[in-house]
Amino acid sequence: MDNPSENNKNRQNENLLERFRQSNNDEGVEYAINKGMKLGNSFTELIGVPLLLLCTFMGQMLTVYALLTLYSAHCIGEFLAKYRYFKQKRYLIGMIIFGVLLGCLFAALFVREMGFLQGWWS
Numbered sequence: 001m002d003n004p005s006e007n008n009k010n011r012q013n014e015n016l017l018e019r020f021r022q023s024n025n026d027e028g029v030e031y032a033i034n035k036g037m038k039l040g041n042s043f044t045e046l047i048g049v050p051l052l053l054l055c056t057f058m059g060q061m062l063t064v065y066a067l068l069t070l071y072s073a074h075c076i077g078e079f080l081a082k083y084r085y086f087k088q089k090r091y092l093i094g095m096i097i098f099g100v101l102l103g104c105l106f107a108a109l110f111v112r113e114m115g116f117l118q119g120w121w122s
Helices: 004-022 027-058 061-086 089-114
Strands: none
Touching: 027 061, 061 089
8 A cells, every 4th residue: 555645746846857757957058158157267268367457568558447347347247137136235245346346447548539628547
């Protein structure tokens, strides 16, 4: 005679397996994508830091502002993704800080490029 609780567990396991088979999630593909994004972020930072230093020493501040603006936008996206998943305040605070930094850097780029406040800014 079968145990009713064992039948119920088997039925739940079968339902769970069926739902998993119907979903189009392939853990191998997700792992490769995540690994690729981490590697891409590492290479970006590995190349970005020397590029920032080179531009700073060469006096190309407009390029420095542009690179920092792009990096700030990247960090906002990363913090947003983490905040949506983990719902932790530190990610929200990081997103706000990099948002303010992005706004300031973008404003600095705009002011320098458009020539506003030329005597005061440069």
